[in-house]
Amino acid sequence: MTHVEEELNSQPECWIRAAELAARHGGALWAPGERVAIVGCGTSYFMAQAAAALREGAGQGEADAFAASEFPYGRSYDRVVALTRSGTTTEVLDLLGRLKGGTRTTAVTADPDTPVLGAADEVVVLDFADERSVVQTRFATTALTLFRAALGLHTDTVVTDARAALSTPLPAGLVECTQFTFLGRGWTLGLANEAGLKMREASLSWTEAYPAMEYRHGPISITTRGTATWMFGEAPEGLAEQVRATGGLWIGGSLDPLAELVRAQRLAVAVAARRGLDPDQPRHLTRSVILAP
16 A cells, blocks of 8 residues: 555544644634635645635635745735645745744644744644655645634534545546546635646646636536546536536535545546556655755
8 A cells, every 4th residue: 555545544533633623723723803814835725725715605704825935925914824734845934934023824734843833923733644645635634624623614424424435436437537627616626626636646647627617618628538527516507417418427526525535536546556656656746845045
């Protein structure tokens, strides 16, 4: 078993622990009514997209998501929350350094024994969700579970669905597809973006991600036999039928969307195996991007 397989299989237990932590550390993330920006790089950026949409949708206050390198310093925020598994990513540390003493910051990390400990005003540690893999799975979903629980949006059903996602066979014909499109709406758009990234990182697949309603505005033109379209959350009316009419494989999400992401992680590993690739050795990637001065 690869490291990434072992880690993605441990997600239900990690989510239970994260939900318990939220009760004690939720106040370090934000306060109701604060204007919040959530930042990250790569996978963490896509989890930030989901978390920001969830918070604003829950009526907790304005929330935006940015890649750390694209943070708009001219805007005013009450707090900036940074996601960084390693605690060493250059763009995140640079951002926290620039904000120090001006805007309150919180870092969510898997390793506090890194520069992020001194860079952020507050740190929430998810060390039990740390990973050996370059390809992120459980840290990302555990961090998002922490956010969901802090918003009162996590339930036992999510964990049950995650276990189902790990034990249920993938849909017939899915692994054999040559192109994958992931769709989301609201907070699940971040999950769709992340599913596409997992497929690219682990299996070198041709993948795309779009807001579900935008899929009809051009991207559906590439859908045909041998392609798959996977919806995270409830699909717009008629979209499944349109995809099936093209000859493409439609995958409708039947589980909690975060559990559907676990299924997509499994797909990435399965496609990698089919293509003779090692998902623990993704091409051109390292566990943390550290830029020389």
